Amino acid sequence: MIITYLSFLSYLSIACLFQRRQAIQAEDLCNIMNNCHTIRNFFRCHEGFIHWSRELCSIMISMLDRSGDGFMQWNEFQELQQCLVQWYQMFKQFDHDGSGYIEANELVNIVRTQFKYNLTPQSIETLLKRYSRVIMWGGQEKCLIAFDDFVSVSVRLRAYTDAFRKRDQLQNGGDSGTCTFAYDDFIRCVMCL
Numbered sequence: 001m002i003i004t005y006l007s008f009l010s011y012l013s014i015a016c017l018f019q020r021r022q023a024i025q026a027e028d029l030c031n032i033m034n035n036c037h038t039i040r041n042f043f044r045c046h047e048g049f050i051h052w053s054r055e056l057c058s059i060m061i062s063m064l065d066r067s068g069d070g071f072m073q074w075n076e077f078q079e080l081q082q083c084l085v086q087w088y089q090m091f092k093q094f095d096h097d098g099s100g101y102i103e104a105n106e107l108v109n110i111v112r113t114q115f116k117y118n119l120t121p122q123s124i125e126t127l128l129k130r131y132s133r134v135i136m137w138g139g140q141e142k143c144l145i146a147f148d149d150f151v152s153v154s155v156r157l158r159a160y161t162d163a164f165r166k167r168d169q170l171q172n173g174g175d176s177g178t179c180t181f182a183y184d185d186f187i188r189c190v191m192c193l
């Protein structure tokens with residue numbers, strides 16, 4: 001565990017304290033991820049510390065919002081820590097040269113062999129277009145993915161796959177690979193991330 005319950009409580013914003021929520025919102029999570037020393041020192045990238053955007057903090061809260069209240073309780077935060085530590089270790093394992101980036105083919109490997117998502121080359125290409133950046137590395141142009149982008153893609157893949165499988169189970173009694181979304185249901189699924 002990277003931070004303790006007491007430390008977590010110290011990041012509750014005034015608004016949350018006032019409402020006696022005992023839960024954090026995106027701004028508080030952003031504050032924790034960027035300013036808590038143990039977290040900053042745990043997740044390091046090639047350029048030093050990782051910057052966690054409010055947008056990414058917001059989607060991390062949505063992914064694990066088991067209580068469905070839009071806030072992150074301590075138990076949800078604990079699950080987030082476990083997830084991030086696991087993804088960070090996976091990322092480092094695939095970042096063979098320790099550059100702080102993984103290459104496009106390494107992301108493809110993770111998605112297929114670690115996450116075990118059965119995506120077509122076309123879907124993988126869509127992921128790469130959205131989450132990779134072209135960087136000059138060792139005199140060569142490379143298509144690379146940084147850790148924060150890796151977290152973004154992992155959160156979304158997991159949340160959308162969970163939402164899809166839940167409906168597939170309900171409608172077909174198993175993983176048939178096909179299901180129907182009503183328009184409003186679809187909008188709620190994608191807009192919360």
Ligand SMILES: [Ca+2]
Nearest residue numbers: 065067071072
């Ligand atoms: Ca919650």
